[in-house]
Amino acid sequence: MNTSVFRAMALPMCKAFIPRGTLVSRLETACAQITGVRSQMAASSMPASVTRFDAKRGKLRVGAWPLLAHGGQAVPTYRLRLQTSPMLSYRHAFHAGNHADVLKHAILIALLDYFNQKDKPWWYIDSHAGAGIYDLLGDYAKKNAEFESGIGRLWQRTDLPPMLENYVDLVRGLNPDGQLRLYPGSPWCAFQRARADDRLRLFELHSSDQRLLADTFHEATRQVRIGETDAYAGLKSVLPPTTRRALVLIDPSYEVKSDYLRTVEALKDSLTRFAGGTYVVWYPLLQKPDARQLPQRLRAVSGPSWLNVSLSVQAPSKDGFGMHGSGLHIVNPPWTLPKLLQATLPWLVQALGQDAGAGYTLEHEIP
Numbered sequence: 001m002n003t004s005v006f007r008a009m010a011l012p013m014c015k016a017f018i019p020r021g022t023l024v025s026r027l028e029t030a031c032a033q034i035t036g037v038r039s040q041m042a043a044s045s046m047p048a049s050v051t052r053f054d055a056k057r058g059k060l061r062v063g064a065w066p067l068l069a070h071g072g073q074a075v076p077t078y079r080l081r082l083q084t085s086p087m088l089s090y091r092h093a094f095h096a097g098n099h100a101d102v103l104k105h106a107i108l109i110a111l112l113d114y115f116n117q118k119d120k121p122w123w124y125i126d127s128h129a130g131a132g133i134y135d136l137l138g139d140y141a142k143k144n145a146e147f148e149s150g151i152g153r154l155w156q157r158t159d160l161p162p163m164l165e166n167y168v169d170l171v172r173g174l175n176p177d178g179q180l181r182l183y184p185g186s187p188w189c190a191f192q193r194a195r196a197d198d199r200l201r202l203f204e205l206h207s208s209d210q211r212l213l214a215d216t217f218h219e220a221t222r223q224v225r226i227g228e229t230d231a232y233a234g235l236k237s238v239l240p241p242t243t244r245r246a247l248v249l250i251d252p253s254y255e256v257k258s259d260y261l262r263t264v265e266a267l268k269d270s271l272t273r274f275a276g277g278t279y280v281v282w283y284p285l286l287q288k289p290d291a292r293q294l295p296q297r298l299r300a301v302s303g304p305s306w307l308n309v310s311l312s313v314q315a316p317s318k319d320g321f322g323m324h325g326s327g328l329h330i331v332n333p334p335w336t337l338p339k340l341l342q343a344t345l346p347w348l349v350q351a352l353g354q355d356a357g358a359g360y361t362l363e364h365e366i367p
C-alpha cells in the first residue's frame with residue numbers, strides 16, 4: 001500500500017470539523033489549505049474520506065475507498081500532518097465600523113452606485129464576507145469600541161461630502177431610531193444596492209460568522225448564495241459570472257502570513273478567468289514588509305486599469321506594531337472614481353485623523 005505524507009495548514013476548528021467519513025473533497029471547507037492533496041486525489045480520481053483524525057497529535061489519515069471498485073488493486077492511503085494556525089481566531093465584529101470599514105464600505109457603495117447607472121444586472125462576489133451585520137453594542141464591538149473612531153465620528157455630521165452621505169445614509173437605514181447600534185458589513189452594503197436581477201455570492205469560512213450571515217440573508221436565498229468554503233476556492237468557482245458584469249471584493253483579515261501571497265495569486269488568477277471584472281482588494285497599513293510590499297505586488301498583476309487609495313489615521317507607531325490605516329487596490333475602476341475620491345479624502349482625513357500623521361494617497365491609471 002502506498003503511503004504519502006502531506007503537510008497542510010489547518011484551523012484550530014478543524015478538530016471539530018473532521019469527523020470520520022468526511023470526504024476529502026469537502027476538506028477544503030474545513031481546512032484553509034490542503035496543499036497537494038486535492039490534485040493527488042483528482043489524479044487518482046478516487047473518492048476518499050477521513051479514516052482517522054488524531055486531534056492531539058494533529059494527524060489526519062485519509063483513505064481511498066472502496067477497494068473493490070478498483071479491481072482489488074492497492075489504493076494509496078494519504079496522511080496529512082496538520083499544523084494548527086491562529087487564523088480563524090479573527091472576528092470582524094471586534095473591528096466593525098472602524099476607519100478601515102468606513103473607507104472600504106463608502107467606496108464599495110460608490111462603485112455599486114456607478115454599476116447601477118446601467119440597466120444590466122451584476123454579481124457582487126465577496127470572498128471574505130464576515131457576518132453581514134454587526135451589533136455595535138455587543139461584547140465584541142464594545143471591547144475596543146473601534147467604531148467610535150470610525151463611523152461614530154461621521155454619524156452626527158451634517159456636512160458630509162456626497163460619497164460619505166450615501167454611505168452614512170445606508171448605515172442610518174439600519175438604525176431608523178437614530179441611535180447607532182447596527183453596522184452593515186460589506187454583504188449588507190451590497191444587498192442594499194442590489195436590484196431584482198442582481199446577485200450576491202458570499203464566501204465565509206468561520207462557522208459562527210457563516211451562521212450569522214445565513215440568518216441575515218435567510219429571506220433572500222433567491223438573490224444571495226453563501227459558500228461555506230475557502231475564499232480562494234470560492235472565487236475560482238464563480239468566475240466568470242454569467243452576467244459578465246461583477247464587482248469582486250477580496251477582503252482577507254491577513255492574520256496568516258500566507259494571505260498576502262494568496263491575495264496576489266487570487267487577483268492574478270481571477271483576472272485570467274474574468275478580465276473585465278472590477279476587483280477591490282482591501283489591505284492594512286502596517287509596518288511589516290509583507291504589508292508594505294502588497295500594493296506594489298497587486299499592481300504588478302493588475303493590467304492597465306487600476307486605482308490605489310489609502311487612508312492613514314495616524315503616524316506609524318514607534319514600536320513598529322499596529323495598523324495605522326488601510327487601503328484599497330481597485331482593478332478596472334470607473335473613470336469617475338478618482339474625482340469622487342479627490343472630493344472626499346481630504347474631508348475624511350480631517351474627520352478620522354487621530355494625529356498629525358493622518359493623510360491619504362491616491363494613485364491611478366485609467367486608460
Ligand SMILES: C[S@@+](CC[C@H](N)C(=O)[O-])C[C@H]1O[C@@H](n2cnc3c(N)ncnc32)[C@H](O)[C@@H]1O
Nearest residue numbers: 092128129130185186204205206230231251253
Ligand atoms: C475582514 S473580515 C471580512 C469583513 C467583510 N468583508 C466586511 O467588510 O464587512 C475577513 C473575514 O474572512 C473570513 N476568512 C478568513 N480566512 C478565510 C478564507 N480563507 N476563506 C473565507 N473566509 C475567510 C474571516 O472569518 C472573516 O470573517
